[in-house]
Amino acid sequence: xxxxxxxxxxxxxxxxxxxxxxxxxxxxxxxxxxxxxxxxxxxxxxxxxxxxxxxxxxxxxxxxxxxxxxxxxxxxxxxxxxxxxxxxxxxxxxxxxxxxxxxxxxxxxxxxxxxxxxxxxxxxxxxxxxxxxxxxxxxxxxxxxxxxxxxxxxxxxxxxxxxxxxxxxxxxxxxxxxxxxxxxxxxxxxxxxxxxxxxxxxxxxxxxxxxxxxxxxxxxxxxxxxxxxxxxxxxxxxxxxxxxxxxxxxxxxxxxxxxxxxxxxxxxxxxxxxxxxxx
Numbered sequence: 459x460x461x462x463x464x465x466x467x468x469x470x471x472x473x474x475x476x477x478x479x480x481x482x483x484x485x486x487x488x489x490x491x492x493x494x495x496x497x498x499x500x501x502x503x504x505x506x507x508x509x510x511x512x513x514x515x516x517x518x519x520x521x522x523x524x525x526x527x528x529x530x531x532x533x534x535x536x537x538x539x540x541x542x543x544x545x546x547x548x549x550x551x552x553x554x555x556x557x558x559x560x561x562x563x564x565x566x567x568x569x570x571x572x573x574x575x576x577x578x579x580x581x582x583x584x585x586x587x588x589x590x591x592x593x594x595x596x597x598x599x600x601x602x603x604x605x606x607x608x609x610x611x612x613x614x615x616x617x618x619x620x621x622x623x624x625x626x627x628x629x630x631x632x633x634x635x636x637x638x639x640x641x642x643x644x645x646x647x648x649x650x651x652x653x654x655x656x657x658x659x660x661x662x663x664x665x666x667x668x669x670x671x672x673x674x675x676x677x678x679x680x681x682x683x684x685x686x687x688x689x690x691x692x693x694x695x696x697x698x699x700x701x702x703x704x705x706x707x708x709x710x711x712x713x714x715x716x717x718x719x720x721x722x723x724x725x726x727x728x729x730x731x732x733x734x735x736x737x
Contacts, residue, residue, distance in 0.1 A: 495530065497631035502532040502602075505624050509617065510608045513582065515539050516592070516628055517551050518600040526551055526601060535605065538580035549573030550589050551601045558598050560590040560622060564612035588613040590621045592629045599632060 498516055505514040513533035517526040525543040546552050553571045554561060564586045566572040577583045584605040592600035602625040607613065694702075 498530045498628055499532070501624050501628050501631070502530050502536070505602070505604055505621070506533040506536070508620065509604050509613075511604045512536075512584070512606040512608065513539075514602070514604045516600055516602050517544075517555075518592075518632070519546065519555065519598070526555055533605070535580075535582035535584075538582055542576070542579060544573065544576055549576055550587060551603060554589045554591050554601045555598055558591050558593065560588070560618050562586075562588045562613040562615070562618050586612050588617050588621050590618065590625045592625050592632065594629045594633050599629060602628060 502514040502516055505511065511533055513531065513536035515528050515531035515536055517528045519525075520527045520543070523543065524546060526546055527543045528539040528541065531537055531539050544552055546555050550561065550563070550566065550569070550571050550573070552573075553559075563569050563572075566584055566587055567574070574583065582605070586607065587603060587605055589601055589603045591598045592602060602621060604613070604617075604621055607617075
């Protein structure tokens with residue numbers, strides 16, 4: 459095969475790959491919009507309930523600013539911290555992030571690491587705190603904090619262990635969200651490599667956005683309507699979900715067989731075992 463047909467064949471393969479990735483990304487977006495943030499919110503809400511705490515929050519590391527940014531919070535005194543950021547070497551959260559060590563302190567005002575000025579910015583100065591790191595395979599990615607149990611003056615070692623369980627679940631949710639973001643970056647990179655000229659990242663992003671929009675807009679098969687309906691089944695009984703999965707599997711097998719039959723019966727297709735350029 460000469461160089462030109464080989465490049466054309468490679469280009470078609472890349473186009474098919476780009477389309478497949480875009481379709482899966484669009485399906486994931488429809489099935490669970492902003493899933494990572496929703497899971498993190500549920501984790502801090504459960505933490506507040508379990509500990510009977512005045513507040514709980516998760517701060518995540520932002521590499522662009524080299525700061526810990528408080529992304530989610532719950533509890534009567536939790537909302538004031540949302541959106542605030544601190545250097546990674548300051549405060550109790552910074553200490554936990556930098557060292558990877560969990561802490562439980564019964565009187566934060568007597569601890570030199572406590573950032574009182576930052577606490578005052580949130581509108582709530584706690585007395586006791588437990589803070590544990592969020593850790594994934596790449597290292598520490600954030601901190602979970604729980605402030606002031608209402609039925610106790612201090613946090614116990616058992617509380618540190620329980621908080622660590624919630625932190626592990628949060629790290630798993632964050633990793634899943636990162637995979638989704640990385641898929642978006644992969645789409646942009648493939649679009650840039652596929653172009654006849656070098657695209658800027660913004661231009662490639664526009665290409666991907668347009669492709670995703672066309673996927674949703676050109677739904678002659680009704681696929682996205684089906685995806686939306688499946689998304690509504692998240693809270694269904696497991697037995698019902700299993701039945702739907704079995705039915706969809708049967709329909710998918712039938713669709714694939716029908717597609718193969720259509721391809722084999724297309725006009726101009728060479729019979730099996732013969733080339734298209736026989737003399």
